[in-house]
Amino acid sequence: MPFYWTLAIIALLCAAGYVLGRRKAVASVGGDKRRLHSLPNFYGMNVALKGAVPAFGLLVFWLIAQPLFVEWRVSSIVSDLAVSEARDLGLVMVDVRRVADGLDTAVATGTMTASEATDIAAGDGNVRERLGAAGVALGSEVSEPVLRAAQRYRALSSTGDTLRSVAVLAVLLLGLGWAYRETDGEFRARNVVEQGVLALLLGAACIAILTTLGIVLSLIFNTIEFFSIYPASEFFFSTTWFPSFGGGSSLGILPLLWGTLYISLIALAVAVPIGLMAAIYLSEYASPRVRGIAKPALEILAGIPTIVYGLFALLTVGPALMVVFGDGGLGWMQAGTAVMTAGLVMGIMLIPFVSSLSDDIINAVPQSMRDGSYGLGATQSETVRQVVLPAALPGIVGAILLAASRAIGETMIVVLGAGAAARISPNPFEAMTTVTAKIVSQLTGDADFSSPEALVAFALGMTLFVLTLGLNVFALYIVRKYREQYE
Amino acid sequence: MYDNRASESAVTADDIKIEAKRVNVHYGTTHAIKDVDVSILDKTVTAFIGPSGCGKSTFLRCINRMNDTIDVARVTGDIRIDGEDINDARVDPVQLRAKVGMVFQKPNPFPKSIYDNVAYGPKIHGLAKNKGDLDDIVERALRRGAIWDEVKDRLHAPGTGLSGGQQQRLCIARAVATEPEVLLMDEPCSALDPIATGQVEELIDELRRDYSVVIVTHSMQQAARVSQKTAFFHLGNLIEYGDTDEIFTNPKDPKTESYITGRIG
Numbered sequence: 151m152p153f154y155w156t157l158a159i160i161a162l163l164c165a166a167g168y169v170l171g172r173r174k175a176v177a178s179v180g181g182d183k184r185r186l187h188s189l190p191n192f193y194g195m196n197v198a199l200k201g202a203v204p205a206f207g208l209l210v211f212w213l214i215a216q217p218l219f220v221e222w223r224v225s226s227i228v229s230d231l232a233v234s235e236a237r238d239l240g241l242v243m244v245d246v247r248r249v250a251d252g253l254d255t256a257v258a259t260g261t262m263t264a265s266e267a268t269d270i271a272a273g274d275g276n277v278r279e280r281l282g283a284a285g286v287a288l289g290s291e292v293s294e295p296v297l298r299a300a301q302r303y304r305a306l307s308s309t310g311d312t313l314r315s316v317a318v319l320a321v322l323l324l325g326l327g328w329a330y331r332e333t334d335g336e337f338r339a340r341n342v343v344e345q346g347v348l349a350l351l352l353g354a355a356c357i358a359i360l361t362t363l364g365i366v367l368s369l370i371f372n373t374i375e376f377f378s379i380y381p382a383s384e385f386f387f388s389t390t391w392f393p394s395f396g397g398g399s400s401l402g403i404l405p406l407l408w409g410t411l412y413i414s415l416i417a418l419a420v421a422v423p424i425g426l427m428a429a430i431y432l433s434e435y436a437s438p439r440v441r442g443i444a445k446p447a448l449e450i451l452a453g454i455p456t457i458v459y460g461l462f463a464l465l466t467v468g469p470a471l472m473v474v475f476g477d478g479g480l481g482w483m484q485a486g487t488a489v490m491t492a493g494l495v496m497g498i499m500l501i502p503f504v505s506s507l508s509d510d511i512i513n514a515v516p517q518s519m520r521d522g523s524y525g526l527g528a529t530q531s532e533t534v535r536q537v538v539l540p541a542a543l544p545g546i547v548g549a550i551l552l553a554a555s556r557a558i559g560e561t562m563i564v565v566l567g568a569g570a571a572a573r574i575s576p577n578p579f580e581a582m583t584t585v586t587a588k589i590v591s592q593l594t595g596d597a598d599f600s601s602p603e604a605l606v607a608f609a610l611g612m613t614l615f616v617l618t619l620g621l622n623v624f625a626l627y628i629v630r631k632y633r634e635q636y637e
Numbered sequence: 638m639y640d641n642r643a644s645e646s647a648v649t650a651d652d653i654k655i656e657a658k659r660v661n662v663h664y665g666t667t668h669a670i671k672d673v674d675v676s677i678l679d680k681t682v683t684a685f686i687g688p689s690g691c692g693k694s695t696f697l698r699c700i701n702r703m704n705d706t707i708d709v710a711r712v713t714g715d716i717r718i719d720g721e722d723i724n725d726a727r728v729d730p731v732q733l734r735a736k737v738g739m740v741f742q743k744p745n746p747f748p749k750s751i752y753d754n755v756a757y758g759p760k761i762h763g764l765a766k767n768k769g770d771l772d773d774i775v776e777r778a779l780r781r782g783a784i785w786d787e788v789k790d791r792l793h794a795p796g797t798g799l800s801g802g803q804q805q806r807l808c809i810a811r812a813v814a815t816e817p818e819v820l821l822m823d824e825p826c827s828a829l830d831p832i833a834t835g836q837v838e839e840l841i842d843e844l845r846r847d848y849s850v851v852i853v854t855h856s857m858q859q860a861a862r863v864s865q866k867t868a869f870f871h872l873g874n875l876i877e878y879g880d881t882d883e884i885f886t887n888p889k890d891p892k893t894e895s896y897i898t899g900r901i902g
């Protein structure tokens with residue numbers, strides 16, 4: 151039975167369960183709804199939930215477990231083949247899956263009958279050609295073991311699918327029946343449904359957390375793998391970054407970290423004062439009309455894709471800086487791509503980020519606070535400096551640290567504006583590069599994913615992750631410290 | 638029924654401190670104050686009484702131009718302090734508010750320490766010559782606000798961490814620390830127990846020696862105890878204004894009489 155049918159049947163049966171449960175509850179008190187413990191709808195929902203939740207749970211579990219099981223059974227068939235041909239088991243399995251999919255397509259398009267697909271042997275006619283006719287291109291001839299394995303794969307999958315439908319429907323009916331039986335006027339359906347809702351919310355939260363955990367774990371495992379083939383001390387303390395895919399590369403993170411921090415620092419030095427002052431102007435001094443125009447305008451700035459900022463850096467800011475600091479001017483700058491270019495443009499990108507967040511935070515400071523200050527004869531700027539800003543400080547620090555994590559994670563502006571040379575230098579007019587930009591360049595192209603030159607991307611990613619995590623923890627700490635003082 | 642401290646310490650000065658003529662306040666389309674004329678005397682406590690929403694706070698806010706901070710508020714009319722028109726373009730509202738202090742209806746301590754809350758006004762007006770001086774000012778203000786004993790060991794704890802009544806007294810201390818000539822107090826005792834209320838009333842009585850105090854209150858007893866003059870507001874109109882004794886014993890307007898005897902509220 152196709153998958154969507156299973157879903158449709160679950161939905162239909164649950165709807166039926168809802169109606170029946172509701173009817174039974176009302177009937178059990180002779181139609182007098184006031185004698186029910188809960189509103190009639192809750193009885194219906196109770197039945198529907200008790201059917202749907204276990205059924206869906208089983209379905210999801212089955213969808214995850216079945217491919218693993220089939221893979222495990224089939225791989226035992228081809229493992230001998232893999233050993234004899236000295237090929238990677240994983241690669242053989244890719245072939246098997248491809249052939250199995252091909253057979254499926256062939257049956258679906260009618261170029262093969264179902265029984266042909268299950269019985270065809272590598273000797274009978276040309277399997278590769280016949281599959282090709284059905285629109286499935288295979289790279290090489292299909293060998294007998296692979297074909298056998300593919301057929302076994304299909305057989306197991308289709309049995310699994312049938313079993314899945316049966317099991318899910320059985321669980322569904324059991325759940326519905328059980329809930330229907332317990333339904334009567336005394337039953338506390340409302341409380342049960344509340345708990346069901348709670349479980350649903352909890353489930354959503356778990357998915358969010360587990361995905362994050364999964365990402366972090368994959369980062370960690372790949373990083374560990376990297377450190378098993380490349381010395382950690384080299385990675386953390388070497389001051390040269392010189393990857394060469396032929397081997398013998400030097401993969402020190404320090405130049406990249408230096409570039410990241412230098413560019414972020416310049417960006418924050420631009421964005422924080424300007425953004426903060428803009429926010430203060432908008433929230434404290436601007437008339438409602440100016441505010442009504444300026445705030446959305448700033449927010450549009452925040453919506454510009456970073457690649458556009460990158461172009462701006464490459465085509466406008468870089469050449470403009472060259473005019474002043476380049477060979478024609480002060481002579482400090484060799485090319486348009488430099489830390490300064492990327493930092494300035496990134497700062498411009500972060501201005502709306504800082505100002506918009508800070509503006510909201512400053513606006514949230516209660517008017518009574520300002521009144522108190524004015525009432526004591528303070529001027530507007532004294533009020534802003536001594537009352538409003540301190541009250542808004544935790545939030546503003548949070549906004550700045552958020553901007554800092556954006557700066558550290560920014561990629562496109564760096565790629566286009568800062569150049570690609572990894573170096574440690576105090577001169578902001580030299581080209582440097584960042585961690586993010588190097589992650590991109592290590593993974594694009596024909597990278598072999600088991601070489602240190604590719605795996606280093608995970609170690610770099612992990613470092614970035616730890617860095618931003620540290621920033622966020624620090625932000626939380628500051629916010630909490632001030633909250634104790636200010637609330 | 639009312640023990641009136643005013644009669645004990647004789648009031649001599651009769652000069653007018655604040656003079657308001659034909660004051661009208663609109664909040665957008667709401668007409669909150671209607672043609673109010675009143676003369677508030679120096680070295681006197683004046684009580685504003687009246688049912689909730691009648692415009693007491695609004696009128697109080699006219700006197701130190703706090704209504705400027707409300708976009709929708711429009712104030713017309715003539716208010717003079719010591720003969721000077723406060724709505725004149727030459728008058729700096731900031732200077733005016735330093736002279737006319739205010740305690741707000743809702744306690745609004747700053748998110749700073751207790752000490753800094755009180756020191757805020759003296760600091761911005763440069764009232765203290767040095768740190769020791771500032772300490773003295775803070776202590777004196779907190780004592781006058783009847784809260785010194787409770788906070789003397791935690792001057793550097795946040796002011797927002799105090800109880801509602803303590804915050805109210807902190808705000809009173811904050812207001813008196815700047816030594817204003819006129820003190821406007823909007824229900825300063827609404828969250829205080831009888832003992833603290835008594836202490837604040839003593840403070841008001843003490844302030845009267847040098848300043849002019851205007852107090853909004855919902856307690857008839859308090860108005861009778863602390864004030865020499867009483868103004869009764871109703872729906873934005875000033876119904877009756879006169880000596881407190883007179884208003885409470887012999888009100889001229891039937892509305893005043895029903896209010897103070899508790900028939901309208």
Ligand SMILES: Nc1ncnc2c1ncn2[C@@H]1O[C@H](COP(=O)(O)OP(=O)(O)OP(=O)(O)O)[C@@H](O)[C@H]1O
Pocket residue numbers: 664667669687688689690691692693694695696707709742
């Ligand atoms: N900021 C404001 N915006 C609009 N209308 C206001 C504002 N402040 C007060 N009002 C209106 O003005 C009128 C008078 O309000 P006010 O605060 O002066 O009353 P009050 O006499 O102080 O009352 P209470 O004893 O409850 O404090 C009310 O009708 C109120 O709705």
Ligand SMILES: [Mg+2]
Pocket residue numbers: 693694695742823
């Ligand atoms: Mg009021």
